Amino acid sequence: MTIPNIVGAGLIVIGAGLGIGRIGGQAMEAIARQPEASGKIQTAMLIAAALIEGIGFAALFAA
Amino acid sequence: MHQFFRTHSCSDMRYSILSKILVTVFVLFTGIVSAQSHEGEEVETGAHDLKTEIKEYIDHHLLDSHDFSLFSYTTDEGEHKYIGFPLPVILWDNGLKIFSSSQLKHGEGVAEVDGNYYALYHNKIYKTDAEGTIKFGAQHDEDTHSEDAFGENLVVEDAHPSNERPLDFSITKNVVFIALVGLLMFLMFRSVASNYKKSNMPKGLGRGLEPLVMFVRDEIAIPNIGEHKYKKYMSYLLTVFFFVWIINLLGLTPLGVNVTNNIAVTFALALITYFITTFSGNKNYWKHIFWMPGVPVPMKIILAPIELLGTFIKPFSLMIRLYANITAGHVVLMSIIGLMFIFKNWIGSPLSFVLAFTLSLLELLVAALQAYIFTMLSALYFGMATEEDHH
Amino acid sequence: MEKLLEQFSLGLFVWQLVLFIGLLLLLRKFAWKPILNAVEKREEGIKGALEAAEAAKKEMQNVTADSEKLLKEARAERDALLKEAREIKESIISEAKEHAQVEGDKMIKQAQATIEAEKKAAVADIKAQVANLSLEIAEKVIKEELSNKDKQLKLVDDMLGNIKLN
Numbered sequence: 001m002t003i004p005n006i007v008g009a010g011l012i013v014i015g016a017g018l019g020i021g022r023i024g025g026q027a028m029e030a031i032a033r034q035p036e037a038s039g040k041i042q043t044a045m046l047i048a049a050a051l052i053e054g055i056g057f058a059a060l061f062a063a
Numbered sequence: 064m065h066q067f068f069r070t071h072s073c074s075d076m077r078y079s080i081l082s083k084i085l086v087t088v089f090v091l092f093t094g095i096v097s098a099q100s101h102e103g104e105e106v107e108t109g110a111h112d113l114k115t116e117i118k119e120y121i122d123h124h125l126l127d128s129h130d131f132s133l134f135s136y137t138t139d140e141g142e143h144k145y146i147g148f149p150l151p152v153i154l155w156d157n158g159l160k161i162f163s164s165s166q167l168k169h170g171e172g173v174a175e176v177d178g179n180y181y182a183l184y185h186n187k188i189y190k191t192d193a194e195g196t197i198k199f200g201a202q203h204d205e206d207t208h209s210e211d212a213f214g215e216n217l218v219v220e221d222a223h224p225s226n227e228r229p230l231d232f233s234i235t236k237n238v239v240f241i242a243l244v245g246l247l248m249f250l251m252f253r254s255v256a257s258n259y260k261k262s263n264m265p266k267g268l269g270r271g272l273e274p275l276v277m278f279v280r281d282e283i284a285i286p287n288i289g290e291h292k293y294k295k296y297m298s299y300l301l302t303v304f305f306f307v308w309i310i311n312l313l314g315l316t317p318l319g320v321n322v323t324n325n326i327a328v329t330f331a332l333a334l335i336t337y338f339i340t341t342f343s344g345n346k347n348y349w350k351h352i353f354w355m356p357g358v359p360v361p362m363k364i365i366l367a368p369i370e371l372l373g374t375f376i377k378p379f380s381l382m383i384r385l386y387a388n389i390t391a392g393h394v395v396l397m398s399i400i401g402l403m404f405i406f407k408n409w410i411g412s413p414l415s416f417v418l419a420f421t422l423s424l425l426e427l428l429v430a431a432l433q434a435y436i437f438t439m440l441s442a443l444y445f446g447m448a449t450e451e452d453h454h
Numbered sequence: 455m456e457k458l459l460e461q462f463s464l465g466l467f468v469w470q471l472v473l474f475i476g477l478l479l480l481l482r483k484f485a486w487k488p489i490l491n492a493v494e495k496r497e498e499g500i501k502g503a504l505e506a507a508e509a510a511k512k513e514m515q516n517v518t519a520d521s522e523k524l525l526k527e528a529r530a531e532r533d534a535l536l537k538e539a540r541e542i543k544e545s546i547i548s549e550a551k552e553h554a555q556v557e558g559d560k561m562i563k564q565a566q567a568t569i570e571a572e573k574k575a576a577v578a579d580i581k582a583q584v585a586n587l588s589l590e591i592a593e594k595v596i597k598e599e600l601s602n603k604d605k606q607l608k609l610v611d612d613m614l615g616n617i618k619l620n
Contacts, residue, residue: 054380057387232465245477252485259492298482326458327467
């Protein structure tokens with residue numbers, strides 16, 4: 001692993017972390033606003049988080 | 064002041080005993096000691112060697128192996144002893160070659176079958192001569208050198224041996240575990256199923272497992288696939304959910320078996336999801352891929368390859384996600400356990416123990432979560448493939 | 455990525471595929487189908503029981519409504535019967551009264567006729583008696599007249615004064 005690779009991997013992790021954090025936070029807010037829709041929000045949240053996570057991992061392995 | 068020094072020297076003395084205990088616990092807890100561990104090297108000799116050793120240890124913990132060894136130790140004479148049992152090695156090298164992995168001696172021996180010689184190098188089987196020589200290819204010119212397979216002076220980490228590799232279909236440790244989990248699941252769920260013949264209410268094991276089955280049906284299959292079509296996919300979803308979950312959980316036990324951190328295993332699972340999705344795709348699904356309705360024609364032409372690529376990326380991300388989550392979890396967990404041996408003081412070791420303990424709990428959650436995510440995304444893809452036209 | 459490809463073990467992949475598909479088929483036949491069918495059957499049973507309970511409740515309501523209706527009808531019939539009876543009673547009474555009236559009138563008429571007849575007879579009788587008396591008086595007067603003229607006139611006057619015409 002070279003230094004640019006490591007830096008790149010770090011950036012990816014930061015980006016993915018921010019993205020997933022935002023999804024989680026927004027989902028929390030949405031659940032607080034509409035507790036009756038929590039099931040649907042959770043599913044959508046997990047799917048979105050999983051997609052970002054997938055991209056993050058793909059980039060990590062490419063790095 | 065005097066008092067202080069006395070305590071200090073006392074703790075020093077206790078430290079050496081403690082470190083031995085910790086080493087034993089470490090070895091017991093995490094499983095196989097690498098076959099390449101350097102002979103005669105003491106754990107306490109130096110921080111740098113310790114770090115290398117821990118790294119190697121982690122690497123080998125994550126890898127598959129051709130024998131089932133619970134732990135190993137080095138005798139005073141510098142000889143490696145392994146506690147465990149060998150597994151059959153099955154090779155395809157101009158004919159089927161079957162022999163016991165005990166002949167390979169954990170990378171320290173050469174197995175002879177029908178006049179062919181095989182040796183282990185970095186956990187892979189290579190065809191060698193009678194001495195077990197591993198040659199290195201020309202693509203690593205600067206690193207080209209010969210060394211014996213017994214792993215001494217491994218300077219070149221990324222060197223690819225140029226020896227011929229036979230097709231390896233050995234019953235490895237992971238294969239044994241896959242089969243064991245399969246057997247366990249079969250026995251468990253068959254007993255649950257046979258209970259329903261007697262009465263309509265779940266009994267014993269079924270009381271715990273039925274809610275999980277219901278969870279897969281009501282929370283994963285029906286919302287994502289739909290009320291009318293979910294039944295066809297239930298068998299796969301249930302099997303994959305319980306398989307991944309149980310095998311993830313077993314990976315957390317001190318047996319040191321990590322099946323789902325093999326890309327081959329997750330690839331096989333993702334491939335099945337891909338084939339089921341592709342074969343159950345209806346007209347509407349393919350129309351959305353090749354000729355997206357509701358967008359102008361130039362966009363349709365641009366979208367088609369992207370959508371087509373998407374069908375491969377979806378199962379690919381499934382594969383990578385499961386693999387990476389489990390691998391990352393194990394690497395972090397083992398690194399923290401390894402920190403115990405690097406921080407040789409009274410603060411570091413308990414701290415890393417607490418961290419490792421907490422992380423183990425988190426890994427328990429991850430084991431279930433990844434099984435859930437894998438199953439749910441599979442269900443989602445099946446749902447997409449079978450969705451009817453709403454326009 | 456390279457590391458991933460290097461790590462990829464064809465043997466493990468093949469074993470995983472074979473074992474997993476085998477497990478899937480076995481479990482489908484021996485576990486998932488029986489479990490899911492049993493659960494579904496149970497759920498249907500519960501649903502059926504609930505529906506039956508609902509139907510029974512409805513039936514019960516219907517029965518109550520029916521009986522209430524019957525009661526109402528019976529009550530109405532009773533009322534009608536009572537009313538009819540009252541009407542009949544009244545009509546009987548009024549008929550009787552009418553009849554009595556008619557009979558009474560008839561009797562009165564008869565009585566009046568009888569009285570009339572009696573009266574006529576009496577008058578006729580009186581007439582006859584008066585005639586007789588007149589004759590007798592006339593006889594006596596004539597007899598007295600024959601003796602005393604004044605006396606005879608006085609007698610006639612007295613006699614006429616005494617006789618009253620009923």
